[in-house]
Amino acid sequence: MSDYYFNIKTKRPEEIYQNVFEYFKDDQIIKYSTSKSMMKIQEKITLRALEIIKIQPKDLILDAGSGCGFSSIVLNKLGFNVVSLDIIKYLLTYYPIPELNPTLADICLTPFRDETFEAIISISALQWIYTEPNNPKMENELNDLINSFYRILKPNGKIIFQFYPKNNFIMEKIGSAFKKNNLFEGNFIIDHIKSPKKRKIFLFLKKQS
Numbered sequence: 001m002s003d004y005y006f007n008i009k010t011k012r013p014e015e016i017y018q019n020v021f022e023y024f025k026d027d028q029i030i031k032y033s034t035s036k037s038m039m040k041i042q043e044k045i046t047l048r049a050l051e052i053i054k055i056q057p058k059d060l061i062l063d064a065g066s067g068c069g070f071s072s073i074v075l076n077k078l079g080f081n082v083v084s085l086d087i088i089k090y091l092l093t094y095y096p097i098p099e100l101n102p103t104l105a106d107i108c109l110t111p112f113r114d115e116t117f118e119a120i121i122s123i124s125a126l127q128w129i130y131t132e133p134n135n136p137k138m139e140n141e142l143n144d145l146i147n148s149f150y151r152i153l154k155p156n157g158k159i160i161f162q163f164y165p166k167n168n169f170i171m172e173k174i175g176s177a178f179k180k181n182n183l184f185e186g187n188f189i190i191d192h193i194k195s196p197k198k199r200k201i202f203l204f205l206k207k208q209s
């Protein structure tokens with residue numbers, strides 16, 4: 001796919017802010033967490049991710065980069081056992097969600113035992129990890145995330161990411177990093193490919209044993 005399809009005119013927050021803590025501060029946290037339209041969009045993306053990943057209710061799922069829980073709540077209502085993980089405490093605790101097992105941690109260093117989860121769902125978070133190709137810190141963090149997700153997934157476990165890569169190059173770099181060393185098999189699924197506004201990019205991966 002050529003970069004023509006990306007054609008994104010406005011910069012996204014992860015391109016403007018140095019890190020996620022700079023962006024998600026008090027006002028922005030309240031704005032995000034109380035936005036009904038944001039909640040609806042994230043719910044819709046989560047349901048589409050579930051269509052792709054095909055997992056069974058009662059499975060134990062990690063929601064990686066859960067924020068205030070828009071995706072986790074959908075998963076919980078559908079009968080999945082959910083662990084919501086985020087790096088920003090105020091987002092994670094904005095709503096009381098004890099049933100979602102809120103866990104304050106970095107998605108690159110997940111604090112769980114080996115082979116804990118049947119699946120990992122991550123909606124609109126991965127773009128914060130890798131925004132600049134050939135940046136050694138970001139390369140390391142992406143590798144940490146891949147190794148960490150591999151370790152905590154059960155055999156044949158699955159991952160679905162929905163994210164906003166800045167361009168095709170970054171998207172492909174992330175895809176091939178997951179497939180390195182045969183840790184994962186998978187592919188991109190892109191909805192509304194020609195519309196920069198409506199486009200949704202999913203990366204669906206299966207753990208290889």
Ligand SMILES: C[S@@+](CC[C@H](N)C(=O)[O-])C[C@H]1O[C@@H](n2cnc3c(N)ncnc32)[C@H](O)[C@@H]1O
Binds near residue numbers: 108
């Ligand atoms: C756009 S929000 C999406 C939140 C949620 N998935 C949803 O659909 O509403 C991106 C989230 O990723 C989280 N995030 C970014 N980098 C992270 C990291 N390294 N570890 C854990 N969470 C991270 C942010 O704190 C934020 O809550």
